[in-house]
Amino acid sequence: MSSILRTLVARDDNNDVDCESVNAQCALSDSFYGYFPSLAANTVFLVLFIFMWIAHGGQGIYYRSWSTFAAMNLGCLCEVLGYIGRLMMHHNPYNLNGVYLFGQDVSSLKPINYIYIFIFCDLVSLALQGAGGGLASVAAQNNDDMATGDNTQLAGLVFQVASLALFAICCAEYAWRVWRNPAASARVPTVFSQNKNLKAKAL
Template identity: 35%
Template sequence: MSTQDDIGIGCAAYRADITTSYGYVPSKGAGIAFCVLFGVSMVAHIVQFSLKRTWWASVFAVGCATELLGWAARTWSSDCPYNSTAFLMQISTLIIAPTFFTAGIYVILGRLIQHFGRESSILSPKLYLWIFCTCDVISLVIQAAGGGLASAETDSTPGTHTMVAGIVFQLASLTAFVLCAVDFLRRATRLGLLKLMARGPLAMLLGAMVLSTVVIYIRSVYRTVELAQGWHGYLITHESYFVGLDGVLMVIAVGVFNICHPGWLLPAGGDGQRHGASVEVKMLNDPEAR
């Protein structure tokens, strides 16, 4: 009788007597839908950052491309549910993809701090990028090492525990970033900067940044619980949770920046802009200065 190992390389049809690595057969409809959604967002981001020459914003397009690869692999798995290449491909890409979105958010917050002045943040703009991107890379390395152990060993428990440690570290670093972002809003409120942001294009960008951060955080909590339950846990073996708490949330996380693209909404950097912002804040807070 054939086993999963025997048919892991080919493209065998689903059989009730052989369990797939997913615990189910991935939905082809969901796979195609998310391929289209991330593909459209990717093309839009490429056009947007090219027109505005905001090359750093290419991280959103790269993240979309990574999501597209992952969902393409799940579409492949809908026809070939036992193919190990497709399974490993979707695991690696869909875990990595959100880090490109968070990198873009780190840059946006850094640009806002640069515009409004160093006093608006506990950290400098460059430190945001270096600290939190480094944490993301470390977490991905830990998760990759755990995945390698889980796939190479007969007992996948040590590898699974290593992967959980990596994703918990990622969640912890994201939590630290959220706290820093909250501190920025607190300082901005105290300095009167929110009055500037609330009445112009920065309001849209700030709202997009908050929404994207919230959905990425929810997704990170979900993936942490999912992996903590193990490869045969309830969450990981029910596709509806993955579609709703990963696929849909990541479409929102990156799609909101198609609508509120930082290339159009971020002010130009430089001391002149920061000085102008400071003067405008004083005018808002002191009617006699108008």
């Protein structure tokens, strides 16, 4: 995570050097991950998540569990896209086509701001839930009222749901901007063509 933050800050602050590959001016440690993502490991995880995606889809249809079907398939889809992005960066960790698929110029916020905002939201929600669990546990051991701990955990959950809803709104807004932007829309076939080629190579 620190390497991601460092890289994005460097890309925003050091616009005089536009790093596109590892060279004398662009060190590997300053790339998005700070290392070359493993081809073997990421291919294995990509294939596993594709199989889990298919399995969860089949289970959801067979048992008619539509909420679980939607949640698990969406989760597997996100994992598959994430590992495709990592595979795209195997030979060149400065290749951010797997991260900024349609161009950061389309976004209403800088990429670094998304990280700052939503990682902060995650930390707050986890802190509230952890603190609430601790308070409830102590209260239970002392035979005291657990309302404070329970309410703190609930506040953490509510905050997490709200931040996820905000993230979904940001994703929808970004998709709308891509759709409305001719240059970004023109990159859509290229992006999906690259992803299909990577899937074929992985399988």
